Amino acid sequence: MLMAILILPVLILLPWQSQKIEFRNRQEQLIADTLWVEQGIRFHLLRNEENLRFLGDTIIANSKVSEQLKERFSDLIESHPELQQLVWLDANDHVRYSTREFKLDDMSPLSQEAIEHARESRTPQYSEPAVQEAQDRAIFMDYHLPLFKDDQYIGSLVLTYKMSVILENMVPWWFAKDNQISLSDLDDNVFAQRSDGGYGRNVYTHSRSLNLSGVNLILKTNSIKEAPKLLSNYLVAAVVLMGLGLLWSLWALWRDILRRQAAETALREQIAFRSAMEKSVVTGLRVRSMDGELVYVNQAFCDMVGYREDQLLGQKAPMVFWASEAIESYKKRSSNSSNYDSLNGFETVYKHADGHRIPVLIYESALLNDDGEQTGWMGSILDISERKKSEQVLREHEERLESSARLATMGELASVMAHELNQPLAAISSYATGALNMMKSGNLDAEMLQPALTQMQNQAQRAGQIIRSVHGFVAKREPNRVPLQLMAIFNSILPLIKLQAKSYLIGVEIYIDDPLPDVLVDAISLEQVILNLTRNALQAMQELTLTQRILQIEVKRVDNYVLTEVIDHGTGIPPEVAERLFSPFFSTKSEGMGMGLNICRTIIEFHGGQLTYRDNPNGGTIFSFTLPLANPQAHAQTDTPIDLPTELPTDLPTDTQKG
Template identity: 45%
Template structure:
């Protein structure tokens, strides 16, 4: 039996597997959104560390190049001193030019084979003369016949460290003396390291015991997060260039866009949960309504009174089982039909048409007797009760009829 109020059957959305796929996708989406900022933070940290390493290597090569340029100038001067010594005026002029070319150069000594000072330019020697470490370096340079640096010395809270370079001189294979150049490591950092690198990094030159002997921190002290060390690789000296970036760790949410995406994702999850709750409630309400409709349909089918619903145009929208048995037609043959109806008796056709005109005009007879014709031609006297059919908003949508078979009453 057709029912205009029957809800369409659908697969239950409350089954767990129907929610599992979208839930997993949303969780995966949130996991990716949480992972992406963290991964971006890690990548940015790695990039900063790699950039610091590359810049430190570049600074180390720059420092080494500056010292190598000075070594080359000393080698040329030493060769001239051995082969054809210049006059004192010429020697001082050449030394002046060397000091102008490299401000880190603080003192140059020309020592004879016996260790006597033959020429001097720049800072005065301390009263004690060359330190013990200098004499050892001088002896090692003479034995190896190659230039050699001392370990850094003289560093204190008020004075930066120094380092000496000993270049042995030979004439016809015989030791003929040495050139000794003293460098200020602080000036070397100030003059060689570019300002943009010093703004972002705390630089220090360390001795073999990791004590700072020269520092430069134009941008403030480093934070100890991005650091790198690189040995200057000076023969005879263990000086290490240490860089410490002033930058901190990258922020987890570097910009408003990432934060907005995460907020939108959380809003999406909240919306999904709200939708899930709403659908669950809707499904529960539909199940309860379906149960009530099944109960009502069973109750209607058990009635002996025929029920018929029509819209405002007279079209049949609903019939119950008792009405179908009364006229001998199925619900499929009746629902959707407009007058003239297949159960109208020919002899009462005029009365039917008058009452149908009343239906269209919106005025009907609440109670009347008439005759229906069954599909087999048998006449069935009936008593019809008509009432307006009103929806939930109070608007009339049609007419509901209750039909009683009064055949037995007529016979009596």
């Protein structure tokens, strides 16, 4: 009780004393700041007076209006925004030079009185601020500097200040933000005022006289701050609430204890949940320390490699589940884990406890503690055995599709082949019959028989070339990518292209750069692409006139690729067809399977190239595919073309070669 009686007066007097101290501190701060501002204004005015005195000395020494003098007048005005103008008057008050257009009548009566007083007293004088009608009723104050040479008055320099700009440029922004500042005379006539933060509240005020020669200017400051409130510094509130704070602290302590118990319960549940989740996932998880020691594995990882947890924990390289053929790769990755992309992962092979290999995909990232320091590596391991089997099945399926597409293509060529083979066989039969008739007649002449046998040989080779091309095209075999010249591939596929073109009565133009660098390709797969694209081009032109039926094939090097273009002059590809052009099982032909272009694109992308198309400016479509060079650094770019001999039949309407 006694302590409460002692503390009560303190609690009552404390806010009043605090308010009084704060009021006094604010007032003292305002006085100090006002004094600082007053000194700043006086410093600027004295500096301008000194600069004007230097100009006056120059004029006394040389009264000519030189360009250098004009430049000094201009520099003084431009470097001090508060200066409105500078005028040089001679002894008869005629204007010798002015930075702005000036007439003596523009000078206020108060300024004219000041110039007379300065002349008589031979001392510089400030004029009383006055309104100038010609300057939008702005208030200006002139500073007059009389000039005397050998005790003879030779003129005056008049420096004009704009009162509002004095406050704008000579009072710092931080002071103007908290105070209303004004310049006035002894009768409280305000000449200039600045109140960036609002009008003063007449609580904290102070005045300072600038003590200028010839004029009494008063600098007044009026703070925008309110009087301090009783509990403005919260000191009393803190003391009063201290007791309540103690009770609140006890309550908060009890609350934190309950929260801690709840957090511990939640943590135990979370650990149990995590343990159950780790046991249920099929993804293998393992953690290794910075020195490569296994410190954690989950049950899925143990089942994957066939070892118990106690057999794996604590192991270092080489691990028991590492395959012998990949140990060096494991060691390299373990020592340089920071260089690998944790988003994409990497594939490798693990060895099961029973010895069989397991293809796995590993994602690994840094394991960090609460301080952000790395303590090890966390790895997620996926068994991709089933994915590998699916990929193998998919590859076999694609190979069957390619084989089916080649057989379908040959089905379309069957009738043309029959016609092509019938011609050499009929010729062979005719020449053989003629030779037999010569033998039966007994008039066997070797010179007459030799041309017939030569023609039989040529026709047999022609038929054999057709059969070999077809056999090589439809034969099933594993893809074999080897460095080849596209010239050789076109020579091989040329008989089949001729068969197609002849059936549609279409001419062929082939243009191939020479020399072309080698490309790494599977010849039969690429032949399928070329034959499919040329067949589509030929079918697109079957409705044209005979003179328009020209199939163009151009092959050239572009940077590190070889570009092949198959150009037709047909009707082009409608937009609705273009959207699904490369989709599987989409075809505009009633008898088509819709797999041709899709397989072609798959083959080209397998070779590292791209298959695209665009509209032909001359009508039709241009299909293009690129193939990367087998050795880009070993070949130089060349633009020398060579014609590929096509040996097209002479009975076609258009059958030319372009060079």
